[in-house]
Amino acid sequence: MDLSEHLLRDGAGSVHREVQHALEGLSRAGAEERGAVFTKPAVVRQMLDWLGYTPERELSRFRLLEPCFGGGDFLLEALERLLASYFTYGGSPRNADGLESCLCGVELHRESYEKVIHRVINRLVELGITRRLAAHLAHTWLIQGDFLLTELDAGFTHVVGNPPYLRPERIPAALLAEYRRRYPTFSHRADLYVPFFERGLRLLEPQGRLAYLCSDRWMKNRYGQALRRFVAEGYRLERYADLKGHQPFQDAVIAYPAITLIARTEQEGGSTEVIGREGRRVRVGAGATPPDGPWLLELGEEFERLREWERRFPPLEQVGCRVGIGVASGADEVFVQPADLGIEEERKLPLLLSSDVRSGKLEWSGRVLVNPWDEEGHLVALERYPRLKAYLEAHRTTLARRYVARQHPEQWFRTIDRVDLALRHTPKLLIPDLAGHPIVVLDEGQYYPHHNLYWVTSTQWPLTALQAVLRSSVASLFVRAYSVEMRGGYHRYQAQTLRRIRLPRWGDLPQGLKRALTNGTEQVRQRAINELYGS
Template sequence: MAPPLAFQAGLFGDCPVEAAIRQLADDSSTEERGAIYTRREVVDFMLDLAGYSAERDLTRLRFLEPSFGAGDFLLPAIERLLSAANRAGHGFALDDCIRAVELHRDTYESTFAKVVQTLMAWGHSEEGSRHLARRWLICDDFLLAPMRGAFDVVVGNPPYVRQELIPEALLNEYRARYSTLYDRADLYVPFMQRALELLADGGEQCFICADRWMKNKYGAPLRRFITTRFRLKAYVDLSEASAFHSEVIAYPAITLIARVMPGATRVAVVTDVERLAELTSGLMGSGSEGTSDVRLVGSLPADGEPWVLAEEDSLSLIRRLEGAFPTLEQAGCKVGIGVATGADRAFIGLMDELGVEDDRKLPLAMTRDIDSGEVRWRGFGVINPFRDDGRLVDLAAYPKLRAFLEERRDIIANRHVAKKDPSRWFRTIDRITPSLAVEPKLLIPDIKGHAQVVFEDGRLYPHHNLYFVTASEWDLRALQAVLLSDLTRFFIASYSTRMRGGFLRFQAQYLRRIRLPFWKDVPSDMRSRLGAAARALDVPACNGAVAELYGLTEADMALTRNEGAQRR
C-alpha cells in the first residue's frame, strides 16, 4: 500500500511532523485517533439531510468524507451513488464523485477492501473496482493532505481527540494552518474548518460530533468563522440518544452547515434515533414556520458569542436579564477552579499521613466532602510546593518535602508539565495560592443535574473538580441562595453543553454568564430572606426571594423551571 500523500509529496521531509504522522498512521490506538463508529440509522438520516439521496443525480455531485474509518458513512454513500448512476446510465464515469480520507493505515486497507467488494457486488469488474477505490480513497492526514476542487456534500464523524494526545510538532503545524484551533479545542474543530473551506457555493456539510464548540470558549473562532461565511441550517441534539455503536461521554449533535446566506436555524431534540427519519422534511424545510418537532431560531451572533438555541420565550428572558443586570464578576464576585496536580496519588493524601513540613500542606476540599450539601471534611490534604509569592520553594530548605517528593519522583516527573520544564518537575499543574484556603467561599461541583452550591467558611483549599466563588461585596450566604435557585440553573442550562442523563457543566465560563444585582441595590429585608433561605437549603424559598429580587413574573419562573427550555 502506498504511503500517505504528505509523504509522497515530500511536504515535510525528515522532520518531527512527518514522524508524528507516521506514528498515527501506523501505530495509533483507537483513542489516539478518536475513532467512534456511528449507527446506520444516524448515517442514513445525515445523508438524507445533506441532500445526498439516490433520487438525485449524484454523479453530478462531489462527495467528501474526511475521516472514513470503517466506512460507516462512506459505504452507504457509495451505494447511493451506484444506485443513482445505474438509474442515470453513466456507467464508470464516477472517478471524481467521491473523495474519502483516512490516516490510520490498517483501517484504510480494511475499508479499501470493503469498497472493492461493494463495487464488485454492484456489477463492476475487479479491475474497475480497484481503479475507483484508488481514485476515491486517500491514506493521509485530512488536515494536511492536498485536496483539489470543491465539494457539494461533506458528511462524517470527525475524530474526537484531545490536544494532549497529539504530538507537539504536529499540533504546532495544525495551529499554523487553522485559526479555529484555539485554546483547548479538540481535533474535530479544525476538521470542521477545513471541511467548510472545501465546500462549493451552496454546498452542505453534515457532521455528528460533540457540541461543546457551540458554547465553550475554545469554539469562539469557529463560531465567528461560520457566521461570517456560512449558515447553520439545522441542529439536532442527540445528547439523550444512542447515536454510536459504543457509549461516549461527549454530548453528540448533528449540525448541517451550508455555504449560503445567513438565515434561521431549524432545531430538534431527539431521544431515540429510530425517530430521526421522521424529522428530515421538517429540518430541510425552507418556510418561516417550524413544526411540532422542529422549531426555528433566528440569526446567530456573529461576534463569537455562545450560540443559545433556546425557545423564543426563554431566549427573550435571558436577553432581558443580561440587559438589566451586571455579570457575577462585574458585581464584585470572583470565579475560579481548584488545584489540578497532574498526579493526585503523589500530591494528595490524608493530612496526618503527608510526611512534609506543616506549612507545605493544605487541607483539601473534594467533591465527596460536599455531597450532602454541607462541608463534611474527610481529612485529605494537598502538598503545596509554592511560596506565597507564587515561586516554587527551595527544596533544600524543606528536607521532609524533598524526601517526600523524591520518593515519588517517577510519578511526578512523568507528567507533561514536568517534562516541559524539568527544572520545575515538582510543581503542581496549577499554582497554589494558600490565602484561598482561609477565604470563605462557595464550592460548586463541575458536573451535576442541579445546582449544588456549598458554603465553606475558610478552612479548605478546593480540588480541581470544584469551582469556587468568592465575593468582595456580596454576603456569601445571600449569594448562595441566588446560585441555588432555578434561575441560576436556567442560565447554566442555556449556556452549558449538556451531558447524557441531563447533567450540566457548572464551569467557570458558564458561571460567569450569571447575572447578579449589585449588593448595594439589594434591600436589607431581601438580604435577610436570601441568607435565611440559603442556611436552610430551602430551594423554594430561594426561588421566591430571587423572583422578587429580579422582578420575575410567574411566567418567567415557569420558564426557569421548564426542563424543555433548559435543554438548549
C-alpha cells in the same frame, strides 16, 4: 494509489520526511491508534437524508466527499443512492464513466482502503458495469491518504462523515506541527476533528452543505473558538442534533456526540434547528451561535430567557462578588494530610475538600494543608519549623519532580498556588467543580478550599441571599448554557462559568425582596427569585 501521490504540497513543493514517516505508521495502525470510530447504518442514512442526498434527486449533478471513509459506512450508502438515482434518471452501465466526478473518498488506513475499493468494484460489476470501468471509477473516487494533507479540488456540494477522534498528544509531533501550520483552527488542545471541520467546509461550493457526526465540545470550549469564528465568516449552522445519551456508533464510545449540519452561505442571520436528545425540535436565532463566545444550542426556548437576564443584570463580579478556586498543590499525597500530622500546628491549614460539601452541608473530614506560605504570601524559612522541614525533606524526591519545582528549584517545597491566608477567615460560598445539581455551601470563615472547590465572596450581597440564587434554576441555566456537559449529565461549575451568572445590584432591590432572600424559608426565597428574574 501510493500514499505520497496525493499529498498536498507546501510552498517548497515537498512534504517533510518526518511527516511522511508518521503517515506511513498511521496507515498501518489499529483503529484506536488512529482515532477511528464507526457509525451505525441508521445514523448514516439519517445524515444523508438531512443533507438532501437522496435517490429521488438527480445525484449525478452533485459531488459528495467522505473525508475518512474507514469501513465505508457513509461512502457505500452514498454509492447505493447515487447508482439508484443514476439508473432512475436513465443512466446505463456503458455510460457510467459520467459519474467520475460524483464521489470522492479519502482514507489513510491502507487495509481499510483496499477492502472498500474491492467492495466498490464488485458492486459496480453486479450492476452490469464492466470490471475495467468499475476499477477505473473506484480508483478515481477513492484516495489512500491523509485528508488534511491530500490535494483535492474544491467545489463539493456535500461533505459527510465521522471524523477521527484523536487528542493532540497522540499525534506524532512532526505531523501535528504540519497540521497546525496549515489549519489556523487547530489550536490549543483541539481534537483532530477540528481541522477536519475546517477543511471540509473550505472544500464546499457556495450553498454546499457539510454533515458530521462528531463531538460537540468545540461549540463551547476554548479550543473551538477559532472554528466557531471561522464558521461565522461565511457559513451557517443549519441543524444540531444532540445525541448524548444515545449510541450512534457501532461500538460503545464516550464521545459526547452530535450531528452538525453546516451550509456555506454569505447570507447573514437565519435560524438553527435544534433537536434535543429526546427528539424535541426547536429553532434558535443567530444569537445562539455567536462568533466570539460559546454556542448556546441546547437551551432551546430557554435561550431568550437567558438573553433577557443578560440584558437586565450585570455579571456577578460587577456587583461586589469575587470568584476563585482553591489551592492546587501538585502533590496532594504530601500536602493534604490528617490534622494530627506531626508538624508545627502553625503550619496546618484546615482544608475543605469537595467530598466535605458533597451532601450539601459542610462536613469537615479533618484534613489539613501542609502550608509552606506565610501571611505575606512568601515561603517560610524551613529552619524556623524543624518538624515541617523534616517532613518535607522526607518527601523531597516527590516534590522536586513536579513541574513547578523544576521551574523554581529553590522553591521545591512550594504548592502550585500561593496560599492567601486571609481567604480562610473570609466568609464564602463553596461550590464543587463537578455536580449534577447546584451544591452551594456556606463557610463562615473557618476553612481553606482545595483546588476542586470554587469559592465566591461578596461585599454587597448577603451570602445567605447569594446562596439562594446560586442554588436556584436561574444559576443552573447559566451553568448549563456556558459549560460542557460531562458523562452522567454533570456540569463543570468553573470560575469562568460562575462569572457569567447575572445578578441585580443589592442596593436596587425592594426591602421586601431583600428580607425574603436573606431570612425567608426555602419556599419564600424561591418565590422571591422567581419575582426577581421573572422565571
